[in-house]
Amino acid sequence: MTSLEIKGAVAAVTTSVLILVATFTAGGIYRNYLERETEPGNKPLDAATLAAKGRTFFFQSCAHCHGQDADGGEDAPSLLKLQISGAHMALVIQSGIKDEMPSFAKKYNEQDTVAIVAYLKTLH
Amino acid sequence: MIPWDKLHGAMTHFPIALLMFSTACDFVSVAFKKLSFARGLRLVSFYGLAFAALASLGAVVSGIALTKGDMWGRGDFGWHHRFVWPAFGLLVALAVWRLVVRDAMSRTGLCLYLVLMLLASGFVAAAGYFGGELLLSGGGVP
Numbered sequence: 562m563t564s565l566e567i568k569g570a571v572a573a574v575t576t577s578v579l580i581l582v583a584t585f586t587a588g589g590i591y592r593n594y595l596e597r598e599t600e601p602g603n604k605p606l607d608a609a610t611l612a613a614k615g616r617t618f619f620f621q622s623c624a625h626c627h628g629q630d631a632d633g634g635e636d637a638p639s640l641l642k643l644q645i646s647g648a649h650m651a652l653v654i655q656s657g658i659k660d661e662m663p664s665f666a667k668k669y670n671e672q673d674t675v676a677i678v679a680y681l682k683t684l685h
Numbered sequence: 686m687i688p689w690d691k692l693h694g695a696m697t698h699f700p701i702a703l704l705m706f707s708t709a710c711d712f713v714s715v716a717f718k719k720l721s722f723a724r725g726l727r728l729v730s731f732y733g734l735a736f737a738a739l740a741s742l743g744a745v746v747s748g749i750a751l752t753k754g755d756m757w758g759r760g761d762f763g764w765h766h767r768f769v770w771p772a773f774g775l776l777v778a779l780a781v782w783r784l785v786v787r788d789a790m791s792r793t794g795l796c797l798y799l800v801l802m803l804l805a806s807g808f809v810a811a812a813g814y815f816g817g818e819l820l821l822s823g824g825g826v827p
Contacts, residue, residue, distance in 0.1 A: 566786055591754040592753060648752050
């Protein structure tokens, strides 16, 4: 390899590492910021209260298709032992699944969605 | 409210298509290096790679906003990220290297570059596949 190529490789690795570090740092800062924002009055509900609130929403909107015990219905899968992150669950609740599940973005705001996710996590 | 799901869905296709197109142009230009259009193909591949790297920034930013800063995750979401981050890093590195070296590549440099371009294309394809799986299983992009 020529000296120009080696210089290029050093510049490439340095830039790539810096951009990845900056990306992960920015992502972490953004996540922390959102977590602080979603705490009502900066005073987070305890996990049990949050899950109880989520359970109420679950029975209002989810149990009809996913079953009272969240173990699945005729047209909807079981929600027990979900292998996806809380952020992913929230995304599905907010956005829905095309032709399969409606979006609940208008019905449940971000804090309500967090409560539903908290309840779903207790189903493990 | 910004529709990050739609933006991410739209933005991710630019780096995927441009990187693969750039890789294809590189391989064709090497295979037919004696033909007149080989030089033009190398130029096209250079700009394709540069724009793929730029477009990947938009795809990554919209993805971070969409996932609310969840950089890893589990299941398909986790697999999507396991391929996205190496693809992103490699894409940026290749673009910077190509920007510095341009066409002044040695035989070893060219071989290494082509192998890494194939690897980056593979990572991007895998990330796209798991992104698609997320979409079908409820990733949120309508």
